[in-house]
Every structure is written in C-alpha cells, then in structure tokens.
Amino acid sequence: xxxxxxxxxxxxxxxxxxxxxxxxxxxxxxxxxxxxxxxxxxxxxxxxxxxxxxxxxxxxxxxxxxxxxxxxxxxxxxxxxxxxxxxxxxxxxxxxxxxxxxxxxxxxxxxxxxxxxxxxxxxxxxxxxxxxxxxxxxxxxxxxxxxxxxxxxxxxxxxxxxxxxxxxxxxxxxxxxxxxxxxxxxxxxxxxxxxxxxxxxxxxxxxxxxxxxxxxxxxxxxxxxxxxxxxxxxxxxxxxxxxxxxxxxxxxxxxxxxxxxxxxxxxxxxxxxxxxxxxxxxxxxxxxxxxxxxxxxxxxxxxxxxxxxxxxxxxxxxxxxxxxxxxxxxxxxxxxxxxxxxxxxxxxxxxxxxxxxxxxxxxxxxxxxxxxxxxxxxxxxxxxxxxxxxxxxxxxxxxxx
Amino acid sequence: xxxxxxxxxxxxxxxxxxxxxxxxxxxxxxxxxxxxxxxxxxxxxxxxxxxxxxxxxxxxxxxxxxxxxxxxxxxxxxxxxxxxxxxxxxxxxxxxxxxxxxxxxxxxxxxxxxxxxxxxxxxxxxxxxxxxxxxxxxxxxxxxxxxxxxxxxxxxxxxxxxxxxxxxxxxxxxxxxxxxxxxxxxxxxxxxxxxxxxxxxxxxxxxxxxxxxxxxxxxxxxxxxxxxxxxxxxxxxxxxxxxxxxxxxxxxxxxxxxxxxxxxxxxxxxxxxxxxxxxxxxxxxxxxxxxxxxxxxxxxxxxxxxxxxxxxxxxxxxxxxxxxxxxxxxxxxxxxxxxxxxxxxxxxxxxxxxxxxxxxxxxxxxxxxxxxxxxxxxxxxxxxxxxxxxxxxxxxxxxxxxxxxxxxxxxxxxxxxxxxxxxxxxxxxxxxxxxxxxxxxxxxxxxxxxxxxxxxxxxxxxxxxxxxxxxxxxxxxxxxxxxxxxxxxxxxxxxxxxxxxxxxxxxxxxxxxxxxxxxxxxxxxxxxxxxxxxxxxxxxxxxxxxxxxxxxxxxxxxxxxxxxxxxxxxxxxxxxxxxxxxxxxxxxxx
Numbered sequence: 001x002x003x004x005x006x007x008x009x010x011x012x013x014x015x016x017x018x019x020x021x022x023x024x025x026x027x028x029x030x031x032x033x034x035x036x037x038x039x040x041x042x043x044x045x046x047x048x049x050x051x052x053x054x055x056x057x058x059x060x061x062x063x064x065x066x067x068x069x070x071x072x073x074x075x076x077x078x079x080x081x082x083x084x085x086x087x088x089x090x091x092x093x094x095x096x097x098x099x100x101x102x103x104x105x106x107x108x109x110x111x112x113x114x115x116x117x118x119x120x121x122x123x124x125x126x127x128x129x130x131x132x133x134x135x136x137x138x139x140x141x142x143x144x145x146x147x148x149x150x151x152x153x154x155x156x157x158x159x160x161x162x163x164x165x166x167x168x169x170x171x172x173x174x175x176x177x178x179x180x181x182x183x184x185x186x187x188x189x190x191x192x193x194x195x196x197x198x199x200x201x202x203x204x205x206x207x208x209x210x211x212x213x214x215x216x217x218x219x220x221x222x223x224x225x226x227x228x229x230x231x232x233x234x235x236x237x238x239x240x241x242x243x244x245x246x247x248x249x250x251x252x253x254x255x256x257x258x259x260x261x262x263x264x265x266x267x268x269x270x271x272x273x274x275x276x277x278x279x280x281x282x283x284x285x286x287x288x289x290x291x292x293x294x295x296x297x298x299x300x301x302x303x304x305x306x307x308x309x310x311x312x313x314x315x316x317x318x319x320x321x322x323x324x325x326x327x328x329x330x331x332x333x334x335x336x337x338x339x340x341x342x343x344x345x346x347x348x349x350x351x352x353x354x355x356x357x358x359x360x361x362x363x364x365x366x367x368x369x370x371x372x373x374x375x376x377x378x379x380x381x382x383x384x385x386x387x388x389x390x391x392x393x394x395x396x397x398x399x400x401x
Numbered sequence: 402x403x404x405x406x407x408x409x410x411x412x413x414x415x416x417x418x419x420x421x422x423x424x425x426x427x428x429x430x431x432x433x434x435x436x437x438x439x440x441x442x443x444x445x446x447x448x449x450x451x452x453x454x455x456x457x458x459x460x461x462x463x464x465x466x467x468x469x470x471x472x473x474x475x476x477x478x479x480x481x482x483x484x485x486x487x488x489x490x491x492x493x494x495x496x497x498x499x500x501x502x503x504x505x506x507x508x509x510x511x512x513x514x515x516x517x518x519x520x521x522x523x524x525x526x527x528x529x530x531x532x533x534x535x536x537x538x539x540x541x542x543x544x545x546x547x548x549x550x551x552x553x554x555x556x557x558x559x560x561x562x563x564x565x566x567x568x569x570x571x572x573x574x575x576x577x578x579x580x581x582x583x584x585x586x587x588x589x590x591x592x593x594x595x596x597x598x599x600x601x602x603x604x605x606x607x608x609x610x611x612x613x614x615x616x617x618x619x620x621x622x623x624x625x626x627x628x629x630x631x632x633x634x635x636x637x638x639x640x641x642x643x644x645x646x647x648x649x650x651x652x653x654x655x656x657x658x659x660x661x662x663x664x665x666x667x668x669x670x671x672x673x674x675x676x677x678x679x680x681x682x683x684x685x686x687x688x689x690x691x692x693x694x695x696x697x698x699x700x701x702x703x704x705x706x707x708x709x710x711x712x713x714x715x716x717x718x719x720x721x722x723x724x725x726x727x728x729x730x731x732x733x734x735x736x737x738x739x740x741x742x743x744x745x746x747x748x749x750x751x752x753x754x755x756x757x758x759x760x761x762x763x764x765x766x767x768x769x770x771x772x773x774x775x776x777x778x779x780x781x782x783x784x785x786x787x788x789x790x791x792x793x794x795x796x797x798x799x800x801x802x803x804x805x806x807x808x809x810x811x812x813x814x815x816x817x818x819x820x821x822x823x824x825x826x827x828x829x830x831x832x833x834x835x836x837x838x839x840x841x842x843x844x845x846x847x848x849x850x851x852x853x854x855x856x857x858x859x860x861x862x863x864x865x866x867x868x869x870x871x872x873x874x875x876x877x878x879x880x881x882x883x884x885x886x887x888x889x890x891x892x893x894x895x896x897x898x899x900x901x902x903x904x905x906x907x908x909x910x911x912x913x914x915x916x917x918x919x920x921x922x923x924x925x926x927x928x929x930x931x932x933x934x935x936x937x938x939x940x941x942x943x944x945x946x947x948x949x950x951x952x953x954x955x956x957x958x959x960x961x962x963x964x965x966x967x968x969x970x971x972x973x974x975x976x977x978x979x980x981x982x983x984x985x986x987x988x989x990x991x
Binding site: 029119123124125126127128130151152153155156329363 | 495496506507508509510511512513514517552553554555556557558560929930934938941
C-alpha cells in the first residue's frame with residue numbers, strides 16, 4: 001500500500017487536473033486504486049472530473065469542494081480562490097469503491113444508495129468495510145451518519161467533511177466517479193490490505209457557562225433555560241454579538257473562538273463535547289447553528305485560541321498514530337478534514353501546521369480539506385457530526401491490528 | 402496547551418488502553434478455555450462443541466460451523482453448532498476466495514453476497530450476518546464461519562479477534578486430522594497386523610513427531626540467531642583476507658591468520674546450514690535438471706577438495722538420458738547432494754576399493770515408499786548416492802535425519818546438520834527420501850516431483866581477474882559500525898572509493914547532493930527505515946541506482962521487493978572479498 005498527494009492552483013480546470021494527477025502519479029510511481037479529490041468551487045469541477053477520469057479510467061474517485069484551497073505535505077495550495085488536491089491510494093490487494101446520490105427529500109435513502117453503489121464498485125456488496133469516507137452538502141449530516149450506521153451497524157468508523165465553498169453562498173459540490181452534484185452525498189468505502197486509524201477532536205475547552213437547550217427546531221436553538229438563546233449567548237460572551245441582537249445577522253467568523261458544546265461522553269469523569277458553530281443570530285433572538293443540538297440537552301460555552309487551533313492538527317495526527325494498529329514507520333499517509341472557520345482564523349499560520357504534520361508524518365503524503373462541518377469517530381466509538389473539529393483518517397500497511 | 406487539555410488527552414489515552422486491555426483479557430480467557438477443550442476433549446464433536454462455546458462470548462455469534470475444502474475446490478460442512486448448516490456444499494466465489502487467502506471477512510448482510518445467496522432460505526434466515534476466517538493445516542484448507550440471525554452484528558473488533566482465534570481453530574483441525582489418521586491406522590491394523598505391529602508403528606509416529614519438533618526448534622533457533630551471527634562473522638572472515646594480501650607477512654602470522662579465517666568460514670557454514678534448515682527461508686524455484694546439478698557439483702572446488710582428502714575412493718556416475726526436469730532451488734539441492742557425497746566418502750574411509758555411485762533416473766511412483774504412509778502418485782526424477790561401505794545400523798538409521806545426531810565426528814561440513822538438510826530440502830520440494838542399507842553399502846534416493854517445463858538459460862560466471870574495481874564510488878549503508886568498516890576496507894583493497902552511511906536516512910541525506918556508482922545496502926537496519934524502503938527512496942532521487950544487497954538473513958520478501966524495484970544481486974553476510982568483488986563487478990557492468 002502506498003499513498004501520494006498531488007495539487008494544482010492552475011485556474012484552468014483541465015490543466016489543474018493534469019498537473020495534480022501528474023504530481024500524484026510521480027510520487028506514487030504507479031496507478032492508484034482510489035482517488036480522493038478536494039477542490040475549490042471556483043473550478044468547473046465537471047471538467048476536473050472528466051480529465052481525471054480520462055487519466056485514470058475506472059478508478060474510484062470521491063470528494064467534494066473545499067474552502068479556498070487544500071493543504072498537503074508541500075504546503076497550502078490556494079491562489080485567488082483556485083486550488084485542488086488529490087490523495088491517491090495504490091493498494092492492489094485492497095478493495096475500494098465510490099458512490100454518490102442526490103439527497104432530494106430523503107437524505108437517509110440517498111446515503112444508503114451512495115453507500116451501496118460504493119460497495120458494488122469495490123466488488124464487495126454485503127461486506128463490512130474497514131472505514132467509510134463521506135462528503136455531503138450542509139444540512140443533513142446527522143441523518144447521513146444514522147442512515148449509514150443503520151445499514152452497516154454502528155462499529156464502522158465514518159469520517160468526512162461537509163463540502164464548503166469560498167464565501168458561504170451555497171456553491172458547494174460533492175463528487176464521485178464522474179458525477180458532480182450540489183445537494184448530495186458521496187461515499188467511499190475502504191477495504192485496505194493494511195489497516196486504518198482515526199481521531200476526531202476540537203481545539204476547544206469548556207468554560208463555566210452552561211445551560212439547557214429548552215426549545216430547539218432543527219438546527220435553530222431558540223431558547224436556553226427558557227430565555228432567548230442569542231441573548232444568553234451574548235451574556236456568556238460578554239457582548240460579543242451585541243451588534244446583531246436587534247435585527248439578527250451573520251456570526252461568521254465572530255463566534256469562531258466561542259462555539260457551543262454538547263456533552264457526548266465521559267472519559268474518566270471528564271466530559272468531551274461535540275461542537276456547534278453559531279452561524280447567525282436570528283431576528284427572533286434564536287441562534288442558527290451548523291450542527292444539531294438535541295432539545296433538553298446541556299449546552300456549554302466553549303473557548304479556543306489561535307494557538308490551540310494552530311497546534312491542534314498536529315496533536316490530532318499524533319493521537320491517531322498513537323492509537324493506530326500500525327507503527328509510525330508503517331503509516332502510509334492520511335486524509336484530514338479541517339474546519340474552514342478555524343482555517344480562516346489561523347490562515348497566516350498554515351506553514352506552522354504543515355511543519356507540525358510533516359514532523360509527525362515524515363516523508364509521507366497527506367491531503368487536508370477545509371470543510372463546513374466535520375464527521376468523525378470519537379474515542380468512545382460514536383460516529384458524530386460536529387463543527388470546528390478536525391477529523392483524520394490514517395492508512396497503514398500493517399494488517400494485524 | 403492548557404493543563405486541562407493535557408489531562409483530557411491523557412484520559413483519552415487511558416480509556417483507549419483500558420479498552421485494549423479488556424479486549425485482550427477476553428481473548429486470552431477464551432483462548433485458554435479453547436486450549437483446555439483441545440487438550441481434554443475425547444472426541445472431535447465434543448472438541449468443536451467446546452471450542453465453539455469458548456469462542457461464543459467474545460465473538461458474539463449465535464451459531465458456528467467449519468467448512469472443509471475438497472479436492473475439487475468445493476467447501477463442505479465438517480462440523481456445526483446448528484443442524485441448519487449441516488451437510489451444506491459451498492462453491493467459493495470472490496468473498497470466500499479472499500477468506501481462503503487468509504483475510505477474515507465480516508458480512509453485514511448475507512443476502513447481498515453471491516456465495517450465501519446460493520444457500521437455501523433456511524440458511525439465510527439463520528445467518529443474516531456472518532464472520533469468516535480461514536483455518537489452514539499443512540494438508541487442508543478450511544473456513545470457520547460465525548453467524549447471527551440479525552443484520553450487521555460483526556465489527557472490526559470481531560475481525561481482530563477472529564485473526565487470533567484462527568490459530569486455535571487450526572490446532573483443533575490438526576488434532577482432528579491426527580485423530581482420523583490414528584483411527585485409520587487402527588482400523589488397518591485390526592485387519593492386517595498384530596498388536597506388536599501397532600506398537601511399532603505408534604513408536605515410529607512418536608519418533609517422527611519428535612523429529613519434526615526438533616526440526617522446528619532448529620528452524621526457530623536459526624531464524625533468531627543467524628542474522629546476528631553472520632554480522633559478527635563478517636569481520637572474522639573478511640579481515641583475514643585483507644591481512645593475507647600483505648606479501649611481507651611473517652609465515653607464523655600467516656598461518657595463524659589462515660587458521661582464524663578457516664574457523665570463521667566453518668562457523669559461517671554452520672549458520673548457513675541452520676538457515677537452510679530454518680522454515681520460511683525463501684528460496685527461489687526454477688526449472689532444473691538433476692543431471693546438470695550433479696555435473697556442476699562434481700566439477701566444483703568443494704568436491705575436488707573432498708577427493709583430494711580421501712585418496713582412493715572412486716566416484717562414478719550413471720546419469721539417465723531423457724531425465725525429466727524438476728522445479729527447485731539449485732543451491733539447496735546441491736547442498737543436499739554435497740552432504741550425501743561427503744557422507745558416502747566418509748563411510749568408505751579406510752575401505753579398500755571404496756566406490757560411490759551417483760545415479761539419476763525417472764521413476765513412476767504409485768505406492769508408499771519406506772517411511773511414508775502415503776506418497777503422491779506420479780512421475781519423479783530421482784538422484785541416488787550409493788556407497789559400498791559397511792552400512793548403517795538399524796538404531797542409527799532411525800535417527801540419522803535428526804539435527805546434530807551423529808555417532809561419528811561432526812560431518813565434513815562440521816555442522817552435524819548434513820542429513821537434516823537433506824530431509825528438509827526434500828520436505829520443502831515436496832519430495833521424498835528413501836534409504837536402503839545393509840552389509841553391501843548404503844543408498845540414499847531423493848525423489849523430486851518431475852515437471853515437463855524447459856530449463857532457463859544457464860547463468861554465466863565471472864573470473865577472479867575481473868573482481869577489481871576502477872576507482873568507482875560505493876556508498877556502504879549499514880547500521881553496524883564494524884560492518885561498515887569491514888566493507889570499506891575491502892572496497893579500498895578492491896580499488897573502489899568507499900563512502901559510508903549509518904542508516905537509510907543518512908544515505909538519503911548523502912545522496913541528495915552526491916551521486917555514487919553503486920550502493921552496498923544492508924537489508925535490516927534498526928531503528929529507522931530498512932534496506933527495501935531505503936532503496937525505494939534512493940530510486941526516487943537517482944532512478945536506476947545500481948545496488949548490491951547484503952544481509953545476514955537469507956533471501957526475504959523485502960530483498961525480492963527491492964530487486965523488483967531495480968536493486969541488483971543479493972549476497973549473504975559474511976561475504977568474502979571475492980564474493981563482494983564479483984557482485985559489484987557484475988552489477989556495474991550490467
């Protein structure tokens with residue numbers, strides 16, 4: 001098994017595909033058996049996929065759009081909103097497949113449909129994959145995870161990212177094989193000849209502020225402890241969103257360092273949290289979130305710093321290797337999904353992040369996409385969707401774990 | 402990072418460690434229970450029932466069954482915890498093919514899988530999800546299947562556990578096979594032989610088992626120590642060669658140094674023999690002619706030395722015309738032949754008119770040979786070595802293939818492993834050894850399965866004059882300092898310009914802004930990347946980089962992989978000046 005990345009910032013979609021594929025192939029030394037593609041929405045991605053399919057016919061391809069660029073071991077690749085990255089997996093003894101479906105009014109059915117197609121392409125229908133990678137449009141990530149778990153069982157790690165655009169105007173896309181959609185979910189199934197490791201963390205800690213979500217509808221948190229959520233949040237943050245309270249307004253990236261957390265488990269008496277990013281203050285003083293919070297559940301104000309966010313990618317990578325059923329030298333490469341909101345606040349520290357990751361993955365390839373939500377598997381084994389998170393998937397060549 | 406974050410991460414690590422510990426504990430308890438079932442069960446059905454019971458809790462299955470592969474490839478039910486799965490026949494497709502290849506497979510929905518869909522509805526109803534893993538004995542392929550009526554019941558943890566349990570299930574199957582053979586034997590003996598004959602055969606079986614265990618122990622020993630010993634011996638073998646090139650050396654020193662070198666070479670021969678015996682040492686196979694191997698051996702310096710030492714013994718050959726080819730490892734077969742010739746000549750020491758006859762012929766075998774309960778019927782190419790000595794006593798005959806068993810002084814090879822090697826070589830080649838002995842002498846017959854394929858081109862050899870280099874640069878990559886020093890000293894003597902690196906990483910650093918004519922690459926280096934990975938990365942910097950691989954181990958998968966990437970000849974440590982010189986010259990002139 002071998003992994004290699006490739007990238008391009010060429011604004012011509014065909015040339016960008018060729019350049020990135022060329023770089024990837026040179027490192028890989030042979031043809032890939034799976035390609036993961038993350039590109040900005042400035043490209044005509046139909047053309048990108050068409051060129052990649054002609055370069056690697058019949059090779060499963062999966063991915064989606066990323067915010068402003070991608071990160072590889074060679075640095076950040078984004079120039080004037082153009083940037084794309086590939087992660088190729090060469091593993092003749094493994095099995096890989098990709099599938100895609102539009103969500104329409106039944107996102108759960110779409111998830112299962114995309115998953116079934118991926119298993120079919122891998123030539124392993126009915127068999128339990130070692131890991132599932134997803135890329136979906138914003139809005140139904142929790143449903144997607146529940147549907148996949150309903151189909152495969154709850155013990156398969158599901159990792160992925162919500163496809164992003166460059167300016168939150170809804171231009172995001174999802175890809176699989178030769179299809180590009182805006183409102184769908186794409187799935188890759190992995191049956192590697194080696195093994196996988198994963199980690200899912202944030203760079204945030206709980207503060208002393210907390211309450212109960214007393215009124216919720218979908219992803220809108222109306223009330224905390226029976227009071228308007230935006231008002232309570234503004235008090236907890238010492239007036240951070242006071243300007244938006246009268247008539248509502250966008251909270252991106254104002255709230256990047258102060259998301260809401262929902263306790264999802266405990267380790268040794270210490271609680272760990274799933275994060276929800278407040279994206280807008282509503283005229284009725286509710287808060288629009290980018291991930292669901294259950295009515296009746298506890299909500300906690302979390303806090304982060306630029307330093308903790310910048311160092312987090314390296315720490316998550318370290319955690320994944322620490323828990324891996326293979327050694328550091330057997331690690332072949334990684335896919336990372338990094339919150340786009342976090343990326344925007346640490347954008348000037350990208351070189352530091354790349355340097356950290358290269359220290360942990362010496363001479364190995366990785367691809368990091370910047371997403372509007374992250375899906376990953378917590379330490380307790382629960383697959384979750386969260387915001388402001390980092391999800392990682394490592395592949396290694398040892399199969400005995 | 403704050404203290405609370407550190408605490409949080411430490412707790413996550415602790416939780417993960419606890420989970421792993423719990424998993425290992427469950428597995429260890431179940432393995433112990435399973436082993437107890439193996440040891441104490443009186444009959445196969447009870448044994449498998451108790452084994453299934455032991456595995457049931459950790460693997461969380463509802464039913465389990467074992468499928469055994471027939472000669473036609475079909476899998477049939479051998480034993481089951483549920484009658485639903487009894488007397489079923491399965492045709493392996495892609496999924497079961499992977500399982501037979503050694504990969505455990507968890508199926509979350511059997512109705513989606515081709516092989517399961519050919520089974521009747523009652524089977525599918527009882528097994529909506531399934532976990533499959535292979536059980537392989539030396540004789541048969543089998544699969545154990547754990548099932549559950551609910552969908553998606555097996556996870557990656559079950560797959561991990563299944564890998565561990567496959568060993569236990571394999572032991573159960575082997576015990577079953579042994580029991581079946583014993584039962585067959587008992588049945589035959591009831592009708593054909595007396596109780597005395599039964600006792601004799603049982604004793605013979607016990608002896609064979611004991612021999613097999615000793616072979617296994619030698620194999621383990623060899624695998625464990627050979628690499629280190631060979632590294633140590635490189636200095637003992639190579640430095641004397643360098644010193645002996647000094648023409649002004651005082652004769653008494655010369656004699657002492659020659660003694661050191663010869664002792665080193667004998668020690669290297671012991672390690673070499675150990676490695677030959679070791680199971681798992683990869684040996685490339687190719688179509689061969691036994692006639693050519695016999696001729697090559699008789700012309701070899703080793704054979705000439707043997708003849709010089711035992712003046713008076715006559716060696717004759719009768720090589721069969723139209724002899725069928727075989728598939729084999731020339732090095733190993735030559736070594737077996739050499740040991741038989743040594744033994745024959747040694748048996749004739751002091752005998753007037755001593756004669757050794759080396760003969761080859763084709764034979765068709767369709768009945769068991771002496772010492773084997775069964776043989777595969779078919780065509781065999783046979784090489785035999787016969788002497789007219791005084792024969793081997795019946796007591797010695799029982800034990801001659803055991804490692805280190807000898808009633809004489811250690812054999813000519815000095816290792817006490819001569820006939821053990823013969824026995825192992827024949828096992829590895831799927832052949833048989835037959836021995837006849839009496840007052841008129843002893844004959845060893847080696848039966849190799851014949852093939853109808855043509856031979857590859859014969860390799861060519863370099864002359865000694867061609868060893869010397871011509872100022873070419875060589876990068877020595879080895880993690881052991883004394884190995885690097887020895888290699889560099891030899892290379893200077895051979896006229897090369899050596900550089901050295903203590904690891905693969907250092908070699909890459911050096912080659913990032915230098916180029917060399919050839920790399921002399923150690924295969925096993927710790928810590929850091931091994932030789933194969935080092936070569937792969939060197940190739941990325943200098944495509945087509947010439948390299949010679951040196952290792953204290955035999956050929957390994959890593960060596961083969963490096964050679965596929967473009968690395969050249971493999972030489973085993975300890976190497977002589979001539980061996981290293983030949984290898985470098987051959988690579989550089991390619």
